[in-house]
Each structure stands twice: as C-alpha cells, then as structure tokens.
Amino acid sequence: MDPVLQFAGVTVRRGEATLLADVDWTVEEDERWVILGPNGAGKTTLVQVASAQLHPSGGVAGVLGEVLGAVDVFELRPRIGLTSAAIAERIPRQERVHDVVVSASYSVIGRWREQYDELDHQRAAELMAELGVGRLADRTFGTLSEGERKRVQIARALMTDPELLILDEPAAGLDLGGREDLVSTLSVLAMDGDAPAIILVSHHVEEIPPGFTHVLMLREGRVTAAGPLEHVMTEENLSATFGMPLVLSHEAGRWSARRRVRRRQSAD
Numbered sequence: 001m002d003p004v005l006q007f008a009g010v011t012v013r014r015g016e017a018t019l020l021a022d023v024d025w026t027v028e029e030d031e032r033w034v035i036l037g038p039n040g041a042g043k044t045t046l047v048q049v050a051s052a053q054l055h056p057s058g059g060v061a062g063v064l065g066e067v068l069g070a071v072d073v074f075e076l077r078p079r080i081g082l083t084s085a086a087i088a089e090r091i092p093r094q095e096r097v098h099d100v101v102v103s104a105s106y107s108v109i110g111r112w113r114e115q116y117d118e119l120d121h122q123r124a125a126e127l128m129a130e131l132g133v134g135r136l137a138d139r140t141f142g143t144l145s146e147g148e149r150k151r152v153q154i155a156r157a158l159m160t161d162p163e164l165l166i167l168d169e170p171a172a173g174l175d176l177g178g179r180e181d182l183v184s185t186l187s188v189l190a191m192d193g194d195a196p197a198i199i200l201v202s203h204h205v206e207e208i209p210p211g212f213t214h215v216l217m218l219r220e221g222r223v224t225a226a227g228p229l230e231h232v233m234t235e236e237n238l239s240a241t242f243g244m245p246l247v248l249s250h251e252a253g254r255w256s257a258r259r260r261v262r263r264r265q266s267a268d
Helices: 043-050 073-079 085-090 097-106 118-130 146-158 176-190 235-242
Strands: 005-014 017-027 032-036 058-063 080-083 164-168 197-202 214-219 222-228 246-251 254-259
Touching: 005 043, 017 043, 017 222, 032 043, 043 058, 043 164, 043 197, 073 080, 080 085, 080 146, 085 146, 097 118, 097 146, 118 146, 146 164, 146 176, 176 197, 214 235, 222 235, 235 246
Parallel strands: 032 197, 032 214, 080 164, 164 197
Antiparallel strands: 005 017, 005 058, 214 222, 246 254
C-alpha cells in the first residue's frame, strides 16, 4: 500500500522567502507523527501541503497516493481530516454543535439546506460521545469553552472517516487542565488501531500524547531531524531545532523540556 504522505524535495517559496526547503518525508498509515519547531519554522506551511491546501513550488508531494498538481484537490481534501485555528474561525458561533460536526459530510462549514440521512446523524452523535462532547449537541458553538471547541473540531475532522488526520496546534489557547484533558483524548485516539494516520503540530514537547510514534523537527523551513520518537527525540536534536541548550526528560510516557542553566562557579 502507498504511504499516506511521500514528500521528495518539497520546497515552498513566497517571493524571495523560502518557507520550506527540500523536505523529504514519508508517513505510513499506522504512524502518528508530531511536528515540532519554533515560530516561523514552516510547520503550518508543511501541513498546508500535507492537507492539499497548498501546492509546493518545487519537489514532489504525494498525498494519499496522488501527486499534488496532477489531481483534483477538491476530490482529495475530503479524504483528509483537518483542524486548525483558521477553520475554527470560520465556524458560525450560532451554529448548533451537532450541525458543526455533521456538516463535514458535505465538506461545508455552516449548515444551510443540505440533507443528511440517519447514518450521518448517528455517526456525528457517536463521535461526539467518544470525544466527551455528546452532551453539548444542542448548544451553540460560540457558547463552548476553548477545550470543548477543540474536541468538537476533532469530531468534525473524523466525520468523513478520513485516511489522514491533521491537528494543527490543537492545544493552543488551552489552560493546563484543558491541555491535559486534550492530550489524554489524543492518546486514546493514537492507540486506536482503526484510527487513521495522525499528524500533530505543536511548539511544546509536553503536548505529545502517549501513543505517538514519530517526530519531525523543523527550523527555518528545513528538517533538523525526523524519525521514530525514541531515537530522534534527543537533547541534541531539540536544542538544534529551538536554537538553545535544552534539558529533555521522559517520564510515564510524557516528555518535558526546559532551558539548560549553567551554574556559576563559586569563588575560592
């Protein structure tokens, strides 16, 4: 079976700026990847290409067995579940939560006159229940907390039974409790053998859920390291990616990082 993603020399330029440079990356269907890097590293640009929202300026981007530039992206995009701040901003705040989820069946945001069958409504209800937001079905999207909105968006992204799920900074804006709640949910999803390939974008190693298998690190549009978490997640790679000396720890399936502080030598 073809890889879910297969990038070869993928480059994205905007004017004189290079947002991505010569990215080689392969994602298999049973893998769960986290993309790490500082602001401006190219993470959002990379997921825009992976979600068929953006064509590369150079190189070859294979997505779900198709090559961008040689396929109708409007047929490809429904096979990809995507959550992002940009999508969240487009969801009408007065929209009923159940409709936010079920409308993904038609790849629309904001329900209008389209009709859904009972199976669509049942799937939406099941997904919301699995993600802990079933009780919110009749609430409006604008009345939800930030954490509840994140869960609703994930349910929406899963509505079409996608072959690839991309979560662009899902923990952004959450407090500690909300983040930990979301990490727990994503861990359950990552360990589900029936779940699609998953890509999670983050700035923070603390947001990596147990069950994720691989990491890709970006800095200034270039890959600094990529591969299985247990081999690639090192202090050396992380420090090079974020441009500062870092101390990395791993305990009970969770990662944490902090800046390495040099102790001053005491005077004799």
